[in-house]
Amino acid sequence: MKVLITGGCGYIGSKLVMNLVRSNLDVTVLDTMWFGNSIANKSDQSKLRFIKGDVRCIDDLLAEKFDVVVHLANVANDPSVELNESLSWEINALGTFKILEWAKKSGVKKFVYASSGSVYGVSNEPKVTESTVRNPISAYNKTKMVAEQVVLSYTKEFNVICIRPATVCGFSPRMRLDLAVNSLVFQALDKGLIRVFGGDQMRPHINIEDMVSIYESCVLGSLDLSGIYNAGFENLSIRDLAALISEKIKCEISYEVSNDPRSYRLDSTKIKEAGFIPRKSVRHAIEDLTQEYKSGNLKDELRFHTVEQMKALNL
Numbered sequence: 001m002k003v004l005i006t007g008g009c010g011y012i013g014s015k016l017v018m019n020l021v022r023s024n025l026d027v028t029v030l031d032t033m034w035f036g037n038s039i040a041n042k043s044d045q046s047k048l049r050f051i052k053g054d055v056r057c058i059d060d061l062l063a064e065k066f067d068v069v070v071h072l073a074n075v076a077n078d079p080s081v082e083l084n085e086s087l088s089w090e091i092n093a094l095g096t097f098k099i100l101e102w103a104k105k106s107g108v109k110k111f112v113y114a115s116s117g118s119v120y121g122v123s124n125e126p127k128v129t130e131s132t133v134r135n136p137i138s139a140y141n142k143t144k145m146v147a148e149q150v151v152l153s154y155t156k157e158f159n160v161i162c163i164r165p166a167t168v169c170g171f172s173p174r175m176r177l178d179l180a181v182n183s184l185v186f187q188a189l190d191k192g193l194i195r196v197f198g199g200d201q202m203r204p205h206i207n208i209e210d211m212v213s214i215y216e217s218c219v220l221g222s223l224d225l226s227g228i229y230n231a232g233f234e235n236l237s238i239r240d241l242a243a244l245i246s247e248k249i250k251c252e253i254s255y256e257v258s259n260d261p262r263s264y265r266l267d268s269t270k271i272k273e274a275g276f277i278p279r280k281s282v283r284h285a286i287e288d289l290t291q292e293y294k295s296g297n298l299k300d301e302l303r304f305h306t307v308e309q310m311k312a313l314n315l
Contacts, residue, residue: 001025001026001067001068001219002025002026002028002064002065002066002067002068003020003025003026003027003028003066003067003068003069003070003219004027004028004030004062004066004068004069004070005017005020005027005028005029005030005069005070005072006030006031006055006069006070006071006072006073006099007030007031007071007072007073007074007114008027008029008030008031008050008072009029009031009033009035009036009037009038009039009050009174010031010035010072010073010174011168011172011174011175011176011179011208012072012114012168012172012208012211012212012215013029013031013070013072013174014038014039014172014173014174015172015173015208015209015212016070016072016212016215016216017029017039017048018039018042019212019216020216020219021047021048023216023220024047025047025219026047027047027048027049028048028049028050028051028062028066029048029049029050029051030051030053030055030058030061030062030073031050031051031052031053031073032052032053032054032073033050033052034309034310034313034315035174035303035304035306035309036174036303037050038173038174039173039174042173054091054095055071055073055091055095055096055098055099056090056091056094056095056098057098058098058099058102059098059102062102062106065106065107065108066103066106066108067108067109067110068108068109068110068111068112068218068219069099069103069108069110069111069112070112070114070215070218070219071096071099071111071112071113071114071151072114073091073095074091074092074095074096074114074143074144074147075087075088075091075092075140075143075310076140076306077140077178077179077306078138078139078140078141078260079178079306079307080140080306080307080310081138081139081140081143082138082139082140083307083310083311083315084310084315085139087315088139088140088143089139089143092140092143092144092146092147093143093146093147093150096113096147096150096151097147097150100150100151100154100157103154103157103158104154104157104158108158109158109159110158110159110161110218110219111151111154111158111159111160111161112161112163112215112218112219113147113148113151113160113161113162113163114163114165114215115144115145115147115148115151115162115163115164115165115228116140116141116144116164116165117164117165117166117167117204117230117231117232117264117266118136118138118140118141118144118262119134119136119141119144119145119148119164120132120134120135120136120264120266121134121135121136121137121138121141121262121264122135122137122261122262122263122264123135123263123264123265125264125265126265127265127267128230128264128265128266128267129230129267129269129270130164130227130228130229130230130270137261137262138262148162148228152228159226160226160227161218161225161226161227161229162227162228162229163214163215163218163229163231164228164229164230164231164266165206165211165231165232166203166204166205166206166230166231166232166233166234166266167179167180167181167203167204167205167206167232168205168206168207168208168211169181169182169205169206169207169208169282169285170182170207170208170209170280170284170285170288170289171208171285171288171289171292171297171298172208174303174304175298175301175304176304176306177300177304177305178304178305178306178307180203180205180238180241181205181241181245181282181285181286181289182285182289184196184241184242184245185245185249185285185286185289185290186289186293186298186300187251188245188246188249188251189249189289189290189293189298190293190300191251192250192251192252193251193252193253193254194242194245194246194251194252194253194254195254195256196238196239196242196253196254196255196256197238197256197257197258197260198238198255198256198257198258198260199237199238199239199242199255199258200237200238200239200263201237201238201258201260201261201262201263202235202236202237202263202264202265203235203236203237203238203241203262203263203264204232204233204234204235204264204265204266205232205233205234205235205236205241205282206231206232206233206234206278207278207280207281207282207284207285208280208285209279209280209284210231210233210278210279210280211231213276213279214229214231214271214276217276222275223271223274223275223276224274224275225271225274229268229270229271229274230266230267230268230270230271231266231268231271232266232268233268233278233281234281234282235265235266236282239255241282244282244283244286245286248283248286248287248290249286249290
């Protein structure tokens with residue numbers, strides 16, 4: 001099986017790529033490598049190749065056929081999109097359309113799209129399911145919602161699987177320290193102080209190991225999936241998250257005013273009923289991040305902060 005992973009050098013992509021190579025699949029990674037390539041020498045190179053490029057130019061980069069596409073590439077999170085909204089709309093929406101058209105012409109059989117649970121925006125519903133009305137409130141949320149709609153319009157061309165992930169947490173070779181759990185854990189470990197903005201906002205979370213496992217199951221077909229699926233198994237307020245971290249890591253907590261009103265709970269019953277069993281938790285992520293920090297693998301590097309790295313690259 002030949003698989004194309006866009007954004008395969010990213011936070012989730014780098015772990016997914018290594019898993020798929022171990023499963024003896026032929027994997028091609030298409031990535032701008034704005035944040036480097038942390039896996040170039042960590043997998044069987046005979047089954048893996050990297051193409052440094054942009055999804056907006058995919059027709060000029062790829063001529064061969066693939067069985068499956070996992071489309072992870074995007075400008076991620078609210079602050080990063082707000083840094084350059086035009087660029088973000090081009091990559092997140094136009095780039096997605098470009099790769100869909102290429103996939104249709106290339107005879108791709110399965111297209112897996114990484115949407116976002118943030119398309120729900122603000123919701124007081126006790127259970128936000130896949131049929132809950134979306135209420136995107138930021139430019140990032142809107143780019144993901146529009147791209148998602150475009151992806152779903154191709155269901156007659158190939159099997160489309162659209163995953164709406166919660167906030168992902170845990171260690172990766174291409175680390176992200178701008179995600180809630182990762183950021184708070186690193187603050188606790190490195191500074192002994194957690195700064196909490198707001199606190200009452202409800203946020204869903206998913207361990208990176210489960211997130212990668214879902215995408216891997218999509219590629220391998222171990223789960224018979226088609227359509228839209230939420231992927232988030234723990235709904236915690238930011239305040240409760242900080243308290244959980246402080247139980248594991250001795251630190252102080254300061255509370256500050258937040259201008260981020262996003263608050264929602266994900267219900268992921270649908271993907272569980274399809275056969276997926278979550279095996280890792282936020283607590284596991286805290287433990288893993290702590291171990292990686294103590295081992296010297298988790299450091300405060302510029303490329304682990306999306307906005308700061310994009311600014312450094314003048315994007």
